[in-house]
Amino acid sequence: MYKYSDVKFFLVVNAANIDKDFAWCNEVKNKMKADISLKNLSDGYAQLAIQGPKAESILQKLTSVNLSQIKFYWFCEGEVDGTHCIISRTGYTGEDGFELYFKPSEGLHLYDSILKAGGNDIMPCGLGARDTLRFESKLMLYGHELDDETTPIEAGIAWTVKLNKPSFIGKQILSEQKEKGTKKILTGLEMIDKGVPRAHYDVYHAGGKVGYVTTGAQSPTLKKFIALAYVPPELSKLDSVVEIKIRDKFLKAKVVSLPFYKREKK
Amino acid sequence: MQYKMSNVDYNIPEDLRYTEQHEWLRIDGKTAYVGISDYAQHESGDIVYVEFTSGVNQAVDAHEKMCVVESSKAASDVYSPVSGKVVTLNVELEDNPEIINEDPYGEGWMFEIEMSNPSEAQELMTAAEYKKFIEEAIS
Numbered sequence: 001m002y003k004y005s006d007v008k009f010f011l012v013v014n015a016a017n018i019d020k021d022f023a024w025c026n027e028v029k030n031k032m033k034a035d036i037s038l039k040n041l042s043d044g045y046a047q048l049a050i051q052g053p054k055a056e057s058i059l060q061k062l063t064s065v066n067l068s069q070i071k072f073y074w075f076c077e078g079e080v081d082g083t084h085c086i087i088s089r090t091g092y093t094g095e096d097g098f099e100l101y102f103k104p105s106e107g108l109h110l111y112d113s114i115l116k117a118g119g120n121d122i123m124p125c126g127l128g129a130r131d132t133l134r135f136e137s138k139l140m141l142y143g144h145e146l147d148d149e150t151t152p153i154e155a156g157i158a159w160t161v162k163l164n165k166p167s168f169i170g171k172q173i174l175s176e177q178k179e180k181g182t183k184k185i186l187t188g189l190e191m192i193d194k195g196v197p198r199a200h201y202d203v204y205h206a207g208g209k210v211g212y213v214t215t216g217a218q219s220p221t222l223k224k225f226i227a228l229a230y231v232p233p234e235l236s237k238l239d240s241v242v243e244i245k246i247r248d249k250f251l252k253a254k255v256v257s258l259p260f261y262k263r264e265k266k
Numbered sequence: 267m268q269y270k271m272s273n274v275d276y277n278i279p280e281d282l283r284y285t286e287q288h289e290w291l292r293i294d295g296k297t298a299y300v301g302i303s304d305y306a307q308h309e310s311g312d313i314v315y316v317e318f319t320s321g322v323n324q325a326v327d328a329h330e331k332m333c334v335v336e337s338s339k340a341a342s343d344v345y346s347p348v349s350g351k352v353v354t355l356n357v358e359l360e361d362n363p364e365i366i367n368e369d370p371y372g373e374g375w376m377f378e379i380e381m382s383n384p385s386e387a388q389e390l391m392t393a394a395e396y397k398k399f400i401e402e403a404i405s
C-alpha cells in the first residue's frame with residue numbers, strides 16, 4: 001500500500017485477485033458507510049521490477065531522480081527515460097531494488113531501456129525465479145502461505161498488524177490469537193532425508209497428519225531442500241523433526257530458523 | 267531489440283529414437299539405453315533430484331514408470347518407451363542429478379532395458395519426426 005497523504009492511498013494487489021480484492025474493498029466501504037472513493041485503476045498500470053545489488057546504479061542511468069535518497073519501502077514519482085513512473089524502493093525478492101509503475105503502453109520502451117542500461121549486469125527473469133527468491137526470504141505468496149483461512153499471526157507477520165488501534169476488521173480474533181497462540185504456525189523446514197518437498201504435501205508427526213507444506217524447493221542459494229509449512233506450534237521449535245509425505249514415502253525434515261536467506265545489509 | 271529467451275537450438279542426435287514424453291532411446295542390438303532429450307532437460311530447468319521407482323531385473327511394460335525427475339520447477343515421471351527387463355539403472359544420477367542437464371545424451375542416460383519386443387522401438391519417432399514434434403509444440 002502506497003500512502004500519498006493521510007487521505008490518498010494506492011493499493012497494489014495480487015494480479016490474480018484484482019476483482020476479489022476490489023469487491024471486498026467496496027463491500028467494506030458500503031458496510032461502514034465510509035465517505036471514500038474507490039477506483040480500480042489496474043488496467044492503467046504496468047509494473048517492472050529491477051532487483052539486486054546493482055539495481056540502483058543501473059536505474060540511476062535513466063533518471064534524474066536521486067535514487068539514493070529513496071529509503072527502503074518509500075517511493076516518489078518521476079521520469080525514467082522520459083516516461084512518468086512511480087519509482088518505489090520495493091520488491092518481492094529479498095534483495096534491494098526498485099519497482100516502477102507506468103502506463104502499459106510504455107512497457108516495451110522501458111523494458112528495452114532498462115536492459116540496455118544494465119548491459120551485462122542485468123537479465124530478464126520471470127515468475128519462476130521470483131518465486132524462488134521470495135520463498136528463500138520468507139515472503140508470503142497468496143494461495144500458498146496466505147489464503148482466506150489464515151491470519152497474519154499464524155503466518156508470522158504479526159508486525160503488519162497494529163493491535164493497539166481502537167478498532168479494525170478482525171481485531172478481536174487477532175488479539176486473541178496473539179495472546180493465546182494459534183493452532184498452526186508458519187515454520188521453516190529443511191530435509192534430513194533426500195527428497196523435494198512441494199506445496200500441498202502433508203506433514204506428519206508420530207504417525208498422524210499435523211500440517212502441510214505451502215512452498216518447497218531446492219534452494220539454489222543454499223543448495224538445500226527446504227520448505228515453508230504450517231505445523232502446530234509445539235512442533236515448530238528449532239530442530240524439531242517431522243515427516244513430509246513425498247509420493248508414498250515419509251521423509252524426515254527438521255525445523256530451521258526463518259528466513260532461510262537474508263541479504264547482508266550495507 | 268529482441269530478447270527471445272526460447273530461441274535455443276536443441277540438440278537432436280540422428281541415431282536415436284524419441285517419444286512424445288521427450289525420452290530418447292539408443293538401440294544396441296536387443297538392448298536399449300534411455301534418457302530424456304536436450305529439449306526436455308532445457309524445459310525442466312535445473313534438475314535437482316532423481317529417484318528410480320523401478321529395480322534391476324524387473325520386467326517392465328512399454329509406458330511403465332521408471333523414475334521421477336524433479337527440477338526447480340516441477341516433478342515429472344520418466345517412462346520406459348519399450349517393454350523388457352531392466353538391466354542397469356544409472357544410480358550415479360541420484361547423487362549428481364545435474365548431469366542430466368549437462369549431458370542428456372551421454373553421461374545423463376537413465377536406464378538400460380533388454381527389449382522383449384524390439385519392434386516397439388521402430389515405432390518411436392525418428393530425429394526428423396521428433397524435431398517436427400517439438401517445433402509444433404513450441405509454436
